[in-house]
Amino acid sequence: MSKTTQAPKALRGVGNFIDDRFHLAKMGEKNLRKVFPNHWSFMLGEIALYSFIILLVTGVFLTLWFKPSMVEVIYDGSYERLQGVPMSEAYASTLYIDFEVRGGFLVRQIHHWAALIFLAALVVHMLRVFFTGAFRKPREINWLIGVGIFSIAIVEGLFGYSLPDDLPSGMGVRILQGVILSLPLVGTYVSMFLFGGEFPGEDIITRLYMLHILLLPALLLALIVAHFMILWHQKHTQYPGLGHTNKTVVGTPMFPAFAVKAGGFFFFTFAVTAGLSAFVQINPIHLFGPFTPTSITSGLQPDWYMGFLEGSLRIFPNTLDFDIFGYAVPVAVLIPGLGVMGLLFGALGAWPFIEQWITGDKRAHNVADRPRNVPVRTGLGVAGITAYGVLWLAGSNDILSETFSINLYLTTYIFRVLVILGPIIAFIVTKRICLGLQRRDRETLEHGYESGVIQQLPSGEFIEVHRESSDETVEILSSKPTITSTALDETVDDKGVESPESRKGMGKLRRRLALWYTRDNVSVADVEAHSGHHLHHSHSTEEQDKEPAH
Amino acid sequence: MTDKTNNDNNEPDETPERVVGTPAAEEHTVAEAEAERSHEGPYKASETHQRPEEQQRRGEKIASLWFILAFLGGIGFLVSYFVYGPEEIADPRISQFSNALLGGTLTLSLFGIGAGMTVWARNVMPHYEVSSPYDELPSDEKEKSSFSAFFMRSADESGFTRRPLMRRTLIAAMLPLGIAPIILLRDTGPLPGDKLKVTPWADGRRMIVEGTHREIRPEDLAQDPYGMISALPLMHEDDYGENVHYPHGISLNDQAKSVILLIKMPTGEDGQVEWGEGMTEERRNWTHEGIIAYSKICTHVGCPAALYERTTHRILCPCHQSTFDAANAAEVVFGPAHRPLPQLPIGVDSEGYLVSTGDFSEAPGPTFWDYAKD
Numbered sequence: 032m033s034k035t036t037q038a039p040k041a042l043r044g045v046g047n048f049i050d051d052r053f054h055l056a057k058m059g060e061k062n063l064r065k066v067f068p069n070h071w072s073f074m075l076g077e078i079a080l081y082s083f084i085i086l087l088v089t090g091v092f093l094t095l096w097f098k099p100s101m102v103e104v105i106y107d108g109s110y111e112r113l114q115g116v117p118m119s120e121a122y123a124s125t126l127y128i129d130f131e132v133r134g135g136f137l138v139r140q141i142h143h144w145a146a147l148i149f150l151a152a153l154v155v156h157m158l159r160v161f162f163t164g165a166f167r168k169p170r171e172i173n174w175l176i177g178v179g180i181f182s183i184a185i186v187e188g189l190f191g192y193s194l195p196d197d198l199p200s201g202m203g204v205r206i207l208q209g210v211i212l213s214l215p216l217v218g219t220y221v222s223m224f225l226f227g228g229e230f231p232g233e234d235i236i237t238r239l240y241m242l243h244i245l246l247l248p249a250l251l252l253a254l255i256v257a258h259f260m261i262l263w264h265q266k267h268t269q270y271p272g273l274g275h276t277n278k279t280v281v282g283t284p285m286f287p288a289f290a291v292k293a294g295g296f297f298f299f300t301f302a303v304t305a306g307l308s309a310f311v312q313i314n315p316i317h318l319f320g321p322f323t324p325t326s327i328t329s330g331l332q333p334d335w336y337m338g339f340l341e342g343s344l345r346i347f348p349n350t351l352d353f354d355i356f357g358y359a360v361p362v363a364v365l366i367p368g369l370g371v372m373g374l375l376f377g378a379l380g381a382w383p384f385i386e387q388w389i390t391g392d393k394r395a396h397n398v399a400d401r402p403r404n405v406p407v408r409t410g411l412g413v414a415g416i417t418a419y420g421v422l423w424l425a426g427s428n429d430i431l432s433e434t435f436s437i438n439l440y441l442t443t444y445i446f447r448v449l450v451i452l453g454p455i456i457a458f459i460v461t462k463r464i465c466l467g468l469q470r471r472d473r474e475t476l477e478h479g480y481e482s483g484v485i486q487q488l489p490s491g492e493f494i495e496v497h498r499e500s501s502d503e504t505v506e507i508l509s510s511k512p513t514i515t516s517t518a519l520d521e522t523v524d525d526k527g528v529e530s531p532e533s534r535k536g537m538g539k540l541r542r543r544l545a546l547w548y549t550r551d552n553v554s555v556a557d558v559e560a561h562s563g564h565h566l567h568h569s570h571s572t573e574e575q576d577k578e579p580a581h
Numbered sequence: 582m583t584d585k586t587n588n589d590n591n592e593p594d595e596t597p598e599r600v601v602g603t604p605a606a607e608e609h610t611v612a613e614a615e616a617e618r619s620h621e622g623p624y625k626a627s628e629t630h631q632r633p634e635e636q637q638r639r640g641e642k643i644a645s646l647w648f649i650l651a652f653l654g655g656i657g658f659l660v661s662y663f664v665y666g667p668e669e670i671a672d673p674r675i676s677q678f679s680n681a682l683l684g685g686t687l688t689l690s691l692f693g694i695g696a697g698m699t700v701w702a703r704n705v706m707p708h709y710e711v712s713s714p715y716d717e718l719p720s721d722e723k724e725k726s727s728f729s730a731f732f733m734r735s736a737d738e739s740g741f742t743r744r745p746l747m748r749r750t751l752i753a754a755m756l757p758l759g760i761a762p763i764i765l766l767r768d769t770g771p772l773p774g775d776k777l778k779v780t781p782w783a784d785g786r787r788m789i790v791e792g793t794h795r796e797i798r799p800e801d802l803a804q805d806p807y808g809m810i811s812a813l814p815l816m817h818e819d820d821y822g823e824n825v826h827y828p829h830g831i832s833l834n835d836q837a838k839s840v841i842l843l844i845k846m847p848t849g850e851d852g853q854v855e856w857g858e859g860m861t862e863e864r865r866n867w868t869h870e871g872i873i874a875y876s877k878i879c880t881h882v883g884c885p886a887a888l889y890e891r892t893t894h895r896i897l898c899p900c901h902q903s904t905f906d907a908a909n910a911a912e913v914v915f916g917p918a919h920r921p922l923p924q925l926p927i928g929v930d931s932e933g934y935l936v937s938t939g940d941f942s943e944a945p946g947p948t949f950w951d952y953a954k955d
């Protein structure tokens with residue numbers, strides 16, 4: 032390599048100017064040297080960030096023409112099919128963006144696609160954090176911030192979807208209002224205050240607009256900044272591997288390699304969003320027509336991230352609705368409309384603390400779990416995904432019914448059963464798979480990997496030759512942590528007396544959960560790498576007994 | 582797991598150095614330092630791996646090719662902008678084409694930059710995997726106790742801890758201010774009152790076909806192929822005051838709560854409609870010659886229950902598939918809605934037009950807490 036290039040004079044000038052005022056050289060270098068572990072799954076959070084940036088940029092562009100007004104006008108713009116039709120100014124201005132602003136159609140579609148991708152990336156990112164246990168101490172607060180980002184992002188998306196005031200979007204608002212009305216005692220008041228009177232009123236779009244372009248993005252931005260500051264301070268988790276310990280992080284430094292890779296990845300994300308917007312039409316509001324509270328089309332589908340709520344509303348039976356003293360409590364609206372969301376975010380937010388309570392694990396973790404090594408958590412995660420997936424599918428039961436010619440009402444019954452059975456089966460199956468993988472890992476650790484070479488022994492027996500795994504694999508396999516819980520070892524003191532704590536209600540519950548959480552795991556503590564018989568070709572058959580008991 | 586680990590035996594630094602990436606040189610042994618002399622990169626030679634010059638040169642070429650493509654894409658985008666003017670994109674087909682043109686060139690330009698940067702990182706830059714220590718997060722005991730001693734001493738010094746009168750009055754002073762923002766939201770909307778229970782329907786109000794100004798006679802229904810008409814109340818000049826005009830003559834708020842389904846029930850051989858058990862004497866009196874009127878707004882969460890199937894006389898809400906039996910007081914036969922669609926009592930006026938003879942039997946629209954109270 033040639034000599035180091037001198038910093039150009041202009042750059043030095045700027046650098047000195049800034050440093051003279053902020054004393055930044057040391058901190059700057061420290062941050063440029065920050066290490067980012069390499070794994071594809073770390074890019075999920077990045078996709079979320081990049082799509083958020085795309086949303087901010089395209090959103091600002093759209094505000095230049097969008098009119099958040101519900102004043103009814105007779106359309107006389109250039110889209111012929113709707114000329115003479117009464118509609119809100121909001122809808123008319125959206126048509127204007129589509130058909131009178133060059134590139135407006137594109138930017139609107141980019142904005143919508145980016146929103147879909149943003150939420151999808153959030154969900155998948157969150158799943159990766161969940162399944163790898165990256166939410167554990169010291170990262171619980173960042174997990175909670177993440178849950179906050181996720182919940183606000185859903186609401187932000189719903190409000191954005193409502194702005195153009197086309198038929199499906201207005202129907203979304205109608206459903207929102209119906210759900211609000213179902214609140215006991217305060218429902219009618221909340222609805223009146225939010226809508227400035229009855230539905231639809233003349234204020235709601237103006238108000239949702241304020242929330243969508245000002246308040247919620249500001250909150251999101253603040254939370255995302257906090258998310259990254261914490262991440263920056265605590266550094267990433269890393270997957271197990273050679274040299275990857277709870278004390279040392281291994282990866283690519285920020286400057287130059289990570290910066291360039293991440294920059295490239297930003298452009299890829301943007302390119303995919305732009306490509307979709309160019310060739311795959313999304314939310315063609317001009318085909319839907321303006322909102323009127325009196326008409327509807329069938330087969331309406333909300334954006335994907337609202338699908339699970341739509342599904343819940345569809346399959347929740349009305350049998351639990353009740354009256355007290357003549358006042359109505361529509362449970363079939365309250366639970367699917369609000370309860371399911373609450374349950375989702377509540378469970379997500381509480382999980383790190385529940386897990387910590389069960390295991391009593393107060394240590395800091397920087398090395399991520401391999402999902403198979405924590406079967407109960409992984410099983411619960413898959414059960415959650417299954418429940419979500421079933422609800423999501425139930426949100427398009429009319430389309431499924433039509434496509435597969437199944438009776439519409441029958442699909443509802445099927446989904447009611449599936450939403451209960453599905454997660455249970457998913458949990459059991461996932462846990463079994465995890466344990467199976469654990470056993471295979473143990474075997475690989477002990478015997479090396481199957482090389483695919485078949486050999487015949489002098490005795491005539493055929494065996495497959497096992498080769499020694501790489502040091503990296505051995506490190507990954509042998510570093511498998513054993514799952515334990517303090518609830519299980521504290522209970523009996525040295526005189527054999529059970530501690531009173533573990534016999535009382537909560538203590539007992541905790542012990543039960545701990546048993547359930549730690550049971551069945553395969554330990555590798557007693558295995559020495561490559562000590563198994565397959566590596567020694569001249570082995571006797573008795574050695575087969577050394578196989579770990581399954 | 583990680584892509585190509587090549588820092589395998591890179592011992593973590595033993596020094597209790599807590600600053601990330603302090604220049605590595607300080608920690609080097611003499612031998613390492615010597616090896617380092619030939620290496621001018623910012624990270625230890627043991628951790629970085631130069632790409633062969635050959636590969637770097639090829640990388641540079643490929644990356645540049647991508648960047649040139651991106652440049653052309655960008656130019657294409659700028660040109661596409663001017664290909665179709667604002668008048669031309671008014672045609673949906675051209676608008677769609679212009680969208681694909683702009684989007685396609687933009688994609689090319691973005692993708693080219695992304696691809697070029699990736700090639701650059703992969704083929705021109707040395708391959709890195711460096712290590713650095715995680716910060717020890719909890720502060721040590723000394724720092725902690727020093728902090729807490731300082732904090733409490735300062736708090737005592739301020740008097741906040743030792744002067745309860747002042748402390749409590751300050752908290753009291755803050756309280757009303759805290760409530761103020763909530764109070765200020767009071768005027769965001771009116772109180773509910775009976776707004777959700779009262780609609781423009783009243784004795785003698787005529788009805789119009791939704792979306793038109795056409796008033797309705799019973800014969801219109803008999804001739805209607807679907808046996809069903811979606812209708813709104815006919816509003817008069819003075820209903821909204823002089824200066825208020827709505828494109829359909831009726832405000833959206835009133836549309837939202839007063840829209841109805843007029844259904845002509847099929848009659849049996851005796852010329853009578855077979856009503857279900859829920860159709861009390863009173864309810865039958867609210868019908869006219871087999872025509873019955875129900876609120877069109879679903880009692881679940883308020884979508885228009887717009888689908889009517891004549892043979893089974895069922896009304897279906899497309900949102901969550903609540904299904905109501907039109908022959909039986911619109912009782913719920915399936916789905917999440919809990920109460921029937923309210924019925925509107927109807928009759929005909931002296932000129933033979935259909936009119937309402939009163940308001941709905943119950944509050945229309947989504948079920949709310951006190952819908953059943955007066």
Ligand code: HEM
Nearest residue numbers: 073076077079080157165173174177178180181266267268
């Ligand atoms: C706008 C939204 C979000 C952005 C832009 C974002 C971005 C990121 C990025 C880039 C990382 C580092 C890379 C990675 O670990 O994948 C990260 C880490 C993390 N994220 Fe998010 N994230 C968002 C939302 C969420 C959500 C919804 C959750 C969970 C509920 C979450 C929880 C976490 C946690 C706990 C970490 C630290 C884990 C680690 O260091 O590996 N984040 N975030």
Ligand code: FES
Nearest residue numbers: 879881882898901
């Ligand atoms: S709104 Fe009619 S079924 Fe939900």
